[in-house]
Amino acid sequence: MLVRNFIEDALYNPYYGYFSKQATILTAPGEENEGFDFNEFKDSAHFESAVASRYMECGNVTETEGPGRQIWHTPTELFKPWYGQAIAQCLVSEYLLKYFPYEDFKIYELGAGNGTLALNILDYLRVQFPEVYDRTLYTIIEISAPLARIQRERLRRAGHTKRTVNVHHRSIFSWTKTERAPCYVLATEVVDNFAHDVVRYDVRTLEPFQGEVAVDDAGEFIPYYTRITDPLISSFLSLRRRLRHQPTLPWYLRSSAFRRIYASLPFAPNLSPPEYIPTRMLSFLRVLQLYFPLHRLLLTDFSSLPDAISGANAPVVQTSIRGTMVPCQTLFVRQGYFDILFPTAFEPLRDMYEYILEQPAGIVADADDLDHSRMSPLASSSSPLSLGMQFFSPSNRRPPHDGISSASGLAVGERKSSVYSHAEFMGTYADLGKTQLRNGENPMLDFYKNVQVLF
Template sequence: MSSGDISYGNFRAIEGAARKASQGEDADERFCGSLYNPSYGYFSKQVVIFTPGEPFIFNDIADEPEFHRLLGERYTEFEDKLDLKQPNESRQLWHTPTELFRPYYGESVARYLVENYKISQFPYHDLIIYEMGAGNGTLMLNILDYIRDADPSVYQRTKYKIIEISPNLASMQANQLMRNADARGHASKVEIINKSIFEWNQVVASPCYFVAMEVFDNFAHDAIRYDPTTEEPLQGTVLIDAGGDFYEFYTPQIDPVASRYMRVRHAATGGKYPHPLYQNRFRRVLRGALPFQPNLSDPEYIPTRLMQFFDVLERYFPGHKLVTSDFHDLPDTIKGINAPVVQTRYQRRTVPVTTALVHQGYFDILFPTDFNVMESMYRAITGKLTRVLSHEDFLRRWAYVEETQTKSGENPLLNWYKNASVMTTV
């Protein structure tokens, strides 16, 4: 996609800076390199997953402020050790609930999987678990440890398969299985498949569970704006010049993926979804007649890659049940509907910016997930029924919450991530 010294790509391409689970940005190979290029890729050279060391003993912690303090100390110790080996002022460090609340968070997911498996599949089928976006493999180990200890009969029937596009992370996950005797005991249960989920080409006929925790927030999106008068949609396109500068423009030629997304969304939701033009049309036209008004609406960011993921599940995993968690709301987003947070880290501080047109490989781009729209589209594409719970409600049902309660009665496992939801296939 290049002509002379100028490179073009639709808006999906700029998300090469996305964090951990884009599973293959296909718009332009030049942009994809910002994720996985061995010299400068975000996963290859930039991203570090924070691990706090030994699990926190929450019952011995006074309250949530003390937990914040202890977590801050462990963050500092973690980065100090990294800096002794190789100082890096722009280190991209992030954490997940799996790491912060290890092993309790993973055990809650394991209980959900085991109980639902025993109700609907045991003993006629094996417990087959696919995980996408597995990070450094901590959730895998926590789930397998719990099943082995709590239900040996189910453990004998368990198979765990990680689908991981990043060679770096796939290697890290394999190393997790070798770190001690307990982990090595799971090796025969685990298969790490180093490929993109969007390259999957074989049907898995057996019933299985598909786990995707904090994956959708980094799936590629398209930017769409609308003509306020005609209501015609226009799709965002990015131009990169020879100096590496980004230029954004919009064209009425909507590509087939984005066009299909808008058709499916409208049909699945009955036309009820957030939209930049959902306001009084007369007021909109009047406002457009005023001088110096923008000639296009604010952008909306549509999760086209998420739709394609549902297509993969429907086509290749017909017997799947999805277990997914992600953010339904995010602070400090850039302008637009369903707009992302774009941020980097410098000198151990998070630095948010106001545009998604950022240097490849150094910025995290996280989109909120509209679970109302996403649930409707998943149902329409797969034909399956679902349940959406808040992060807290899911954990109240499946975690042993007394294990993460502080002396004051506060419970960080329940109180953190209130901006997240969990969707499961029923």
């Protein structure tokens, strides 16, 4: 199978997938809408010690000798309810400016975990903006059946009825319902687990080859490479050329002279080091274009990760053994016991996202993508859909789809998305006094320096 199919099977298989059976999300202490009392911690070391103690309370992880129950935390859980309230403040500020009271406040959250972010947002709106809460329609799209059940029960227990919130147990990639009203799409620490494909390039011609994996007679996973035949891989490579994004190649493969010298060396490999490309991210952007034409995306995730396996844009493959997180050196591990997470290149993602949304609905790929995929990745695109010199012009804004404006008269999508650091975003929207420690440190700003936000 293709490498992305192997990753999806390992993470999401309903019978043995990592998120179906092994993964457990750390919860902060206290009641539903409470968490750590940050003002009581002396410094960040004191806070980190409390987090480590909470891990032990939640997992009892030392009982397992081998890979077993996997516990991990998110900023939503670590900083609840203040993190969720910052997200809510960001969204409601834009909603009040653009759409209230003419449109409902529609929010779609992907992969809601324990439901903490949804709970914090809805509770905040109910108390601080009751008139907005009455117009709120919150939809969760959750691929994990156990987590979907937890989300429903938790939100109902908090008094949020079906009139306000609904949970759909399905993958975003199988979504088929069109939302024609303005809406907001939340993806917080979701896309790092989107499956990637692997490509390697012929060291002489730079022709790309797609990665696949087979199983030998001993049950071992064997990766191998073939010419590009997968439409999604070829479409991604074609789009990347159109955007003039260069592949991540080692320096000795960036010129024809160096490639000839390298290829002539004894025992030199005939393919470049692997490059992991976010093909499922492209699928996600197409879903947004097709089914959420008037959306605004808020996406936050890791821009870099330590302990990754070898390769460009390579993932971290890790598992917990006796309470210690252990990184692995290969992607091809036993399905279900290992987390596989990728960094996100936010600036290229922003360019790809904006470009796809500017295309007419239903236009997602060129007919000649497979032919273009065999070109050198360093070649310029000859596609008639090439961007031209005006792509980054301030005057080039996403127009309302089919001439549609919101009921308030403001054009939908009137400004492009921007990329922010985690600290920049939280410094703008969070109540930082709630997460400040006694010595003046603020983990809401100081932690997650490798996280960025697209909004």
